[in-house]
Amino acid sequence: MSRIELSKVNKYYDREHILKDVDLVIEQGDFMTLLGPSGCGKTTTLRVISGLENPQSGLVTIDGVAVADPDKGKFAPPSKRNLNLVFQSYALWPHMTVFENVAFGLTVKKEAKSEIREKVAGALEKMQIGEYAERYPSELSGGQQQRVAIARAIVSQPKILLLDEPLSNLDAKLRVDMRAELKRLHKDLNTTIIYVTHDQVEALTLSSKIAVYFEGVLTQCNTPEEIYNNPSTLRVAEFIGNPKINFLKGSLKSLSGDKLGVECDFGALEFGGVKGRDGGVARLFEREGAGCGVTLAIRPEDILVSQKEMEGFFSCPVTSLLPAGSETLLELALGDNQLMAKEIGQRRYEVGQTVWIGLKQNRMNVYESAQGKLVLRAIED
Amino acid sequence: MGSIAEMTLPRGGGRKLSLQVNRLVNYIRNPQNLISVISIILLLYLVALPLWEILSSTFQLQFRDAAKTGLPEGSLTLRYWSATFASSISKAMFYKPLMNSLLISLTVSVLGITIGGVLAWLVSRTDLPMKKFFSFILVVAYMVPSWCKALAWEVIFKNNRIGGYPGMFQAVFGISPPNWISYGFFPIVVTLSLHYFVFSFLLISSALASIGGDLEEMAEITGAKRGLILRKITFPLVIPAIPPSFILTFSKAIGSFGVPAFLGMKVNYYTLSTMIYANIRNRMTTQAFTLGIVLILVASFTVYLNQKAIGKRKSFTTIGGKSTRKNFIKLKKLKPVITLLVMAFVVFGVVLPLAVLVLQSVMLQPGVYSLDNLTLHFWIGEGNGAIADGEAGIFHNPRIWKALFNTLRLVTLVSLIATVAGVLLGYIISRGRKKLSGRFIEQISFTPMLIPSIAMSTIYLSMFSKPQLFIPVLYGTFALLVLISIVKYLPFAVRSGTSSMMQINTELEEAARIEGTPWVKSFVRLILPLAKGGVFSAFLLIFISGMKELALIMLLVTPETSTLTSLTYSYTESGYEQFSNAITTLIIFIIITVNFIARRVSKADISKGIGG
Amino acid sequence: MMKSKVLAVCLLGASVLLAFSGCSKKAEPSGPAAAEKELSWEDQVGLKDNLSAEELYGKAKEEKTVTVYSMSSRLNDVKETFEAQYPGVEVVVYDMRNSEILEKYQREHEAGIRTADLLFIKDSDGAVYNEFVKTGLLREFIPADMMKTAPADYQKGGYAPYFEMKQIFYNTEVYDSCPMDSWWDLTRPEYKGKIILRSPIENSEIMGLFLTMVKNGEDMAASYKKEFGKDIVLDGTENAGYEFLKRLSANDLIVMTSDTDIVEAVGAPGQKNPPFGIATSSKMRNAAKGLMINVAEYLSPRLGILDPAYIYVADGAEHVNAAKLFIRWMGGEADGSGPGFKPFHVRGSWPSRADVKPVETQELSTMNLWSVDMVYNYQHLDDLRNFWMTLQ
Structure with missing residues (x-):
């Protein structure tokens, strides 16, 4: 002992x-x-x-x-x-x-x-x-x-x-x-x-x-x-994490039942299963109401990249490519945000090319921007 | 560039020759080699040649003996050496003083290293209070000239035997101290140790500072007790600092003149250095030289033995880790006792000598301890009264102002030139450790340290009273004082120059060279700024030593070039000790002020100056 | 650019080589030819001419300056009065120790440097006379009109404006009169550890006296018999003079490095058992500083020897007339009353001219003295020194 x-x-x-x-x-x-x-x-x-x-x-x-x-x-x-x-x-x-x-x-x-x-x-x-x-x-x-x-x-x-x-x-x-x-x-x-x-x-x-x-x-x-x-x-x-986690600025839009809506400069996002993900976002919404600034955090490997347009995906240009053998890192410009996405294996992209990305909302942590505290936990996919 | 030189040289028949000339030209053209060549020549001339002259003169019949023996002056003779080694006077003139010198220097080295080591450990490793004060005041101990401490000792412990005014101890306690306390071996060793412990203190302090605290903490974790850690970890790691401490202390102690002269001569206790002086005073210069050569040999041999004994050990370079904040060892119950002891040491080693000095400078009659015997005459007197044959107090005395000017001019010039030379030579040495020239320069530039000042001034006196090389007659000029002082302090300058150069990576220079920067420029713009700390420190150390120097220049000063120290000596000779004391106080004041300013302005540190 | 650098280096190297080969050669000793030539220098500059002060001043003004190497700081006082009396002639005084003056002067002379015009020195062991005067390195000049009344020994040779002596000092607070009447008293057991002198090892000033005692061994032997009532038994020494020194040295002597310290040790007030000291008579001046001192006025076999302070003219001096004018001034001019002599007209020194009386000091004519043999002293100095060393 x-x-x-x-x-x-x-x-x-x-x-x-x-x-x-x-x-x-x-x-x-x-x-x-x-x-x-x-x-x-x-x-x-x-x-x-x-x-x-x-x-x-x-x-x-x-x-x-x-x-x-x-x-x-x-x-x-x-x-x-x-x-x-x-x-x-x-x-x-x-x-x-x-x-x-x-x-x-x-x-x-x-x-x-x-x-x-x-x-x-x-x-x-x-x-x-x-x-x-x-x-x-x-x-x-x-x-x-x-x-x-x-x-x-x-x-x-x-x-x-x-x-x-x-x-x-x-x-x-x-x-x-x-x-x-x-x-x-x-x-x-x-x-x-x-x-x-x-x-x-x-x-x-x-x-x-x-x-x-x-x-x-x-x-x-x-x-x-x-x-x-x-x-x-x-x-x-x-x-924690390498490459670094991505932060997306947004604001609370709505909370109804289990669903949380967040407005970002590139579009709206919806989070489900809020009650099961605890973290106090409900209380925050209660206290601050809509418009409260939040930061969404998503790891590069939780961003899906597609060459074709897809449902619920956002289009954005590839600004830089960082192939590293077993994985490929893509730098993307989503609205005002610089994002890093990680793809396993070697992929062929071109700089300047437009891709469509899907953000796994389950894998996203939501933080209250002002305090930097976690208000909605990411869960297993 | 090489082709230019080639084209100007003859072709054809002289090809072989031209090849060699080319090689020589190329060799010289490299600034490093050029400096090497020039410095070897200068060092040979200023260090080796004087040594050679001393040595050869001891085998030549001198003028005054030539007349008596009827042989021509300059004929080969062994009379001086046989007088030294094997004659009826050898015992009194050589063997006894030699034994005394050895005994004193060894005891002082052991005591100095012990005291310095313990103090260094206390200040850098324990929770001793007032550390800043202690480390400052302990270095001040070195700034107070050693003969000043001898003087203080005499004022305090003077006994009945000598007669005259009673010493302070006797005046206060009514007991006359026994002779062995008042004069001879004991007080000489004590005062010299109180002076030269500073070398060990500074060197061991910096050694301790370079040992990461983690080495000791590690041992602490294993459960080792303080004593064991000290014995098994700290002490062995500090050992590399001991040889340089020993060399400095021993060579300084064996050459010291003022202290044994003050405290030894009165009881017929001679050391080699006081015997050399006595011989020179009696115009038996050649006899003095034989003793001087022995002194140099003894000092070199001891240094050599010492290096051989400890030099084999690997120098410990620890991997640069995080310098953890030092955890000071708690002295606990012993704290007040140890603090008191250190305090007492400071009082005896620094405060008391200074106080005695100041007190003596304001006493109308030396030795009369009463209020109405106090006077400021020796400081601010106008010099028309009956006191001191009308000699004006030091602030009104043009002689003293002149000496002050001379002193400052001398030490500033000497420190500047010696420091620059030290950096250049240090550069050559550090870059050429593997080359013969580098090692040679290192050895020969260290030699002046082993030549007793008094012997060195005698030989310079004879060397420069005739035109030499491209140097005109320098005898009696200020330039000679500058020259001899530079040579004497070169070992310090070179040591510190070498150690700061060692820390500068050659890659820095190489980077500059690749960009085509000329050597001189990269030296001035790159290396000097990087070595700044060491350079300033060497400057400071030489400045301080120069301010105190007496034996070296005593024979060479003239009324026009007299310095503060030479004035103190002539005042003492004419029985106006108060003036000497006042001037000495002034000297110490200047030293401390300069040290203070230098530390403020440039972060110079005399511990770096001695190569710590 | 490159070429000139290379050239400079080569030149430097060559000059170094040349200089090295040059400086290994010893300076040529001056042969008899040189001595002859130098002798004529004396006549050239008219050293022996006895000119009046006015005539000298006239010539000295052209020389402008005179430089003195002096073993006494009192020459600074002489300088002041001299410059006041003879404006336009500047005096430069180098105050040094006797041995340093000789060392410096010798080396300068060898190098052809003519800085000094005058040397004011003592010659206790005869070295100056034998090494400098005899060889022509120093020149004698006596202003004849000023030395008519001097003791016969000092009417020729070097000029000595005054004499001093090595004397025994005692403490007047404890002793009403000097308890010693013989040099042999110094060897008595009751004075063991009570006698101070300057170490002959370090300073040869006292050697003149000791050498004279050794030379006059019979005097010492007779004095011994008078003191102790029996013949002296020599303990392995040559004569009674050596024997005296041996016994003196065995009497636990205290050595000091300056006469000032010695008289202070003897005469500091408030002592119960003060020591005795052998020191230069002129230290009687220090009685004015509150020291309770006096000197033995009678000693057997003789009181001692005169220790004159000589002033010599440097060989090749560039300001001979100013030098001569200065010598006259130092001696107090024709009648001996000039202010130039004042600094030396003090207790414990004797004007060399009989017409000037010493200050509070017994008269020279009443003193029983040995005469000094400079040649003997010089020849036996090393022996005596070695003898003394072996006693230590």
């Missing part, structure tokens, strides 16, 4: 407010990714959990035991939290060999020499770097250093493994390999992993849960699917 819970955690550096009332629960065995642009507080959250930083208010518990309780002035040192950390810089001690690096923690705990040797060998084996044991960090490649850092972190079999942007210093190919490695590691070790990254693809690939931060505020914490399908705010929506 290792359940981590942060409640109302606040952290300041001098007068700078870094974490603002962060509430976060990480369950045993989670692969929790803290995601957000740089400077948003995700690393600070990690450091608060590790005990390297102490919050000024709030409460941090691990397995129900308070490890950081500023009100009582109680802070457990990092070494008492049964966790380990891989720094972005790896923080390998340059004056120690790989073996010494990995063994350091065990020697501190005064474990028997033979046991240390065994454990270190095991960790190195797990990371497939057994042959480099006697080398110094400076004699290893970036990817190998990364593996050493992880081996060092897992050798003491911590219940919680913290990873601070571990892949950001690797080249693209290595990064993809390491992702698979980390996923395997998570399965093998069966520990809780908290992972900090600004790379949303990494987050979506690896995590069992993602917490998205902006400017010290934990905006949304959920499974990767939920975060992808139903970003809770416009900002999250914009941050």
Whole structure:
């Protein structure tokens, strides 16, 4: 069992407010990714959990035991939290060999020499770097250093493994390999992993849960699917997904029963099954009435493109073509909006050609423009 | 472009020759090579030749001994060396001073590195309060001349043995301090350590700053205790900063003159440098040179050993990670105690010497501690009274104004020229580490550091009292002061020049070269601006050192070219210590002001100046 | 453009090579021919002519300036009165240490630089006389009318306007009169660790006295017998003079770097057990600063030796007449009462002319002194220095 819970955690550096009332629960065995642009507080959250930083208010518990309780002035040192950390810089001690690096923690705990040797060998084996044991960090490649850092972190079999942007210093190919490695590691070790990254693809690939931060505020914490399908705010929506999600400006026109009408500059749209899609659009309509500004968000893959005119489709010119092998991206001008549509496979279009596009209304999230809050959730097709 | 040169050269029979000439021309035409050649020539001339002259003169019979022995002047002789190594006076003149010098320099190096290291760690890694103040004031310690600290020591710990006015300690407590506290090894080591710890402080501070905090945090996560982290992680990582600290401290300490002269000579405690001085004072210059050569050899050998011992270790370059905000180590209960200790250190190392200095400058009778003995005469006196034979206070004294002007002119010129030279040489060295010329320039430009100032001025005195090369007789001119100071401070300038050049990627230049930018232009427009920080810092460091310099120029100044420091010395000689103290206060004031302004305006930092 | 650059580099290289080959050659020592030629310089400029002050002033005005290298800062005062008396002749004073003056002058002379016209220096160990005067590097000039009453030894040779001495200073607050009447008193155990002097290692001024003691070993031996009532037993030394130095050195001497410091240490008021110091007599001036000092007026076997301050004319001086005029002014002109001598007419120094009385100081004629043998001193200086070094 290792359940981590942060409640109302606040952290300041001098007068700078870094974490603002962060509430976060990480369950045993989670692969929790803290995601957000740089400077948003995700690393600070990690450091608060590790005990390297102490919050000024709030409460941090691990397995129900308070490890950081500023009100009582109680802070457990990092070494008492049964966790380990891989720094972005790896923080390998340059004056120690790989073996010494990995063994350091065990020697501190005064474990028997033979046991240390065994454990270190095991960790190195797990990371497939057994042959480099006697080398110094400076004699290893970036990817190998990364593996050493992880081996060092897992050798003491911590219940919680913290990873601070571990892949950001690797080249693209290595990064993809390491992702698979980390996923395997998570399965093998069966520990809780908290992972900090600004790379949303990494987050979506690896995590069992993602917490998205902006400017010290934990905006949304959920499974990767939920975060992808139903970003809770416009900002999250914009941050997650590559290519980026499309936004269409519009205004509420009518709400009758289960049907919502939205007026856009290129035409009217109708959404069905409103009651089943919850999100509070009904309340919004009640409060603001028709004309309230909304933003429709639709992922590029949910836009259907047709060479021929079709019922309910809108015509628009292709402004740019971005073929990428397995998929083709089309840039389209719909009214005043620039849209990106994604087609699987290689398609032949010409720039300037007119196409007809269908917007899957079920797949669209509707946000209130002013607050950026989700008011109508996208659902399965 | 190459074809132009070819066309102008003879063809046919002289082909082979023309090929070689062509090669030479092409070699020289490369600005880097041109600078290399010119700087090697200049360095040979200004550094190697003086050394050679010193060395060769010790094997030649000098005029005054020629008359006595009946042999012609200049004939080959070993008498000077045998007098040094194997004669009835060797023990007193050479072996004892040598042992003293070694013992002092080693102790000062160990103490200085320890003190500097501990302070650096406290300031950069712990939650010590008033850090900004401490790091400022600790550097001020270096700006207060070392002999000024010796002076303060004497004022405080002077004992009965010497007679005269009592020291402050005795005046206050009524106890005469024992001799070993007042004079000799102990006070010399203490005052020198209080001075030269700054090198280690600055170098280790910057080493600590370059070690990411994450390395220590990582160890903390594993559960290692503070002591263990210090021992196993922090200390080993700081080790690369120790050799340069040691080299700087050791070579400075072994060459130091003022402190052992103040605190050693009175109890017949000589070091090599004070013995050199004594010999020169007695016009036994050649004998002094033999000692000077030994001093240079000892310093070089120690530096070499040191580099050999630690140089093999890999320098640790950490992968540029996120610089995590430093988590300061809590001193907890020890905090007040440690703060107090650091405070006490500051008081003893900086405040007290300064206070003593100022106090001494306003006392009519030295050593008489009463209110009616205070006077501002030595500062603002009109100079017509009975005090000090009618010498006017320093603000009314044309001699002092002139010396002030000379000093400022000298140090500004020297810092400017030396810094520029340092950048150029640093460039050559950093781009030519693999070439023989680069390594040679590096070695030879470092050499002046090992030549004791007093020996260097003696040899320059003899070298430049006749026309040399394209240089006319410089003896007694201001230009000679400038020249010798430039050469003496070149090691500093070159060190900092090299280290800032190392940080500039060659690709930047190559990019400019591809666009056809001439070398000079790319140097001035690209490299200089990038090296700005280091350049300013070297400038500042040389400026400060130059303001304090005494031993180097003492033999070379004339009344026309006298500087503030040479005036302090002549005032001390004529028994007007108050004037010296007032002038010294003025010097320190100028140094601190310039340092302050420089830091404000250019972010210059003398720690960068020493190559940290 | 390129061509001129290449040319410049080649020229530079060539000049460097030339210069290197040139500077390795030592300056030629001046042979006898050179000495002959230089001798005639003296006559050419009329150095030996005894012109009156008016005649000299007339010629000095054309020379405009005179430069003095001086071991005493008091020459600055002389400069002021001189320039007031003789407008149009400027005095430039370089205030330096004795050894520095010699070093500087020698090198300049070698290089053909004629900056100095006069050198105001001491010659305790005979080096100036033997190395500079004998070789013609420095020229003697005595204004004959001013030195008629001087001791016979000083009526010829270099001009010495006044004498000083190395004397024993004691504290007058503690001692009513000097408790020492013999140099041998300095070796008594009760004065162990109580005697201050300037280290002979660092400064040879005191060597003149020590050399004289060594030369007059019999005097020292006799004095020993008088003091202790028995014959001296030499402990491996050559004579009683050396023996004295050996025992002196063994008496835990305190060395200081300046005479000012020594008299201050001796005479600072409020001391219970003050030390004794050997220092230059003219430091008696400092009694005016509140120091309780006086000097021993009688010592066995003799009080000591005179330490004259000489003023020599530089060889090849460009302003000979101004230099001579300055010498006269320094000596106080014909009757010795001129303001030029004032700065030296102080306690602890003796005017070389008997018709000018010393200030609050015992008269020269009452003092029992050794005469100085410059040649002996110079020849034995190194031996004595080495001897002293081996004692340390």
